[in-house]
Amino acid sequence: MTDAWSELPERAQTLLRVLIDRYTDEGAPVGSRALARMSDLNLSPATVRNVMADLEDLGLVRAPHTSSGRVPTELAYRLFVDSLLTAPGRAPVDARRLERILREAAEDDPQHLADTASNLLSSLTQFAGVVTIPSRARALFRQIDFVSLSPGRVLMVLVTNDGGVQNRIIHPDKPYSQDELTRFANFLNERLNGQSIQALRETLVAELKSTREQIEGNLSEAITLAESAVEAVEDKAGVAVAGQVNLMGIDELGDVDRMRRLFNAFAEKRELVSLLDRCERAQGVKIFIGRESGSPTFDECSVVGASYGVDDEVVGVLGVIGPKRMPYDRVISIVDVTSRLLSSALSRQ
Template sequence: MHLNDRSQILLKTLVERYIADGQPVGSKALSQFSGLDVSSATIRNVMADLEHLGLVASPHTSAGRIPTAQGYRLFVDTLLAVQPLEQIQISPKHALPNDNPQHSILAASQLLSQLTQFAGVVMTPKRSELHLKQIEFLPLGDKRVLLILVTNDGDVQNRIVQTERHFAPNELINAANFLNEHCAGKTLSNLLGWLQSDVIRVKQDLTSLMNAAVAVSSNLNSEHMVIAGEHQLLGLHDFSGDMQRMRQLFELFEQKTALLQLLEQGHHAEGVQIYIGGESGLAPLDECSVITAPYQVNGEVVGTLGVIGPTRMAYERVIPIVDITAKLLSSALSN
């Protein structure tokens, strides 16, 4: 869409003022902040043209105008000046921990939320060759057992398993010893094949425990995500009057499947991706923007991270934050 210079300046000014103040922008403010020497009548005519093009809208409660999703898109694609790195509040103190991949991923999601005051999300890498290091069972009573599973990368997962019968503590110890003897160091595919073989038949009483261990391993192997700072969205003026939308948004965070599919698109793209409003294809995000970037391990893209916030966000600041955090996480995981 081609706009003349005057229309571009006025649209850029309107978007910037609305992002800063959250209030519809009128002709007086546009004249004051645009730096153009034009009359209010001329500004109103330009605003009418922009509204006709679908770039701005007039709330019925105000004579001012606000940007539409299409207006934000044009602003981001052609008018936005991204802040220089030195102006972004990321310093060496924000270096992510590199002692454990799960720690790095969690820290990245928290950093995104902390710096933007929005929700930070990280799609974790697929772990197709997950190796098991240790399995333990602890009795909880009422036919319940706590399963503790440790992987070779140091990740620890706990699950409560409902068993068909009561297991004495010594039985659980024997079961753990048996599994650790036969399964430690095996990949998930090796473990699944082993459980289907004749070896398992000598330990029929332990079948339910072993199947539970495999189920947890399968969950570890599947793609999932870490989300931090969802509560930040509750305090935003943009969402405060629409609790139905907030419920839909938090259901999206809870179920994760649809959100994972959106992040998966960024996994196969180069650089930062920006989804404004309905561009995400997810109804709960119609009033949101999602900014994502892929991250790498030793030069190979393994996942995507990003920020979810209202369409009225400071794109010039959030975009480089997402980009830099992806580089920080890549460095932590590669080290």
């Protein structure tokens, strides 16, 4: 795609960039006379119209109305954004201020950190900021307790070394007395203390299963409860969202039905999680423009996202959701810098 941008004639690149910049600022079609005046190419409006006609044939611009100016298409934005991603420089961001705020927030619980980061993204871009709550996969297992609530219902309480507490009601295949549950908990605490949650999921349960025969009595049944404990700390549905109301003032998102769908997505968060998961699997900053998101809810939006992590392990994703005519150079910089600083803040814990 980057080659496609560079293959455009130089004056076509310049006019298309001016069109994107002007449309980003004003949200209205741009006429040939205005493009001629703003491009500094010393071209007549007639020549500009010819270039615009060529770009329209390539699917890069369109005229919303017969006598109106042009607006960029999703394809034009894609070519433009790909050219930005390979550019040596980025829009300036006050990294020192962000670093201080995120370091302070990282000393608190993960929810507060995600809320702080999403508010920063929203305030810096004036769009919606979204951040998945850092996974506890790196946390260390400290203690587990089981409390019998009623036949077939057990409250599991899992505590990690970072102060996190997870509660979940589980439903064992058969009833256990409180004495049996206490015995299970003691057994697991002795075996699992100090293990990372990630290690538990990947290796420990399998290791315990392979030694069932060596475990006395019915303690092997504690393995099933241990599996429930691991699942309890891997709920990745938590997403902090800030600045949704910023989208209400954007004309192309102002349709009542579209805005209702957007706000439902922000409230229910399932579509957000699915979209952000795609950013988690990508390297660097990932941009979905319009229909690239694969979700009709966001077909008039762009999403700029990036993962963040600790020690090369991804623990969450952050991003900005706004209109397709967002200032991509600035938003990409903000998302990129924030993801790096958030990773750094978590590494210092």
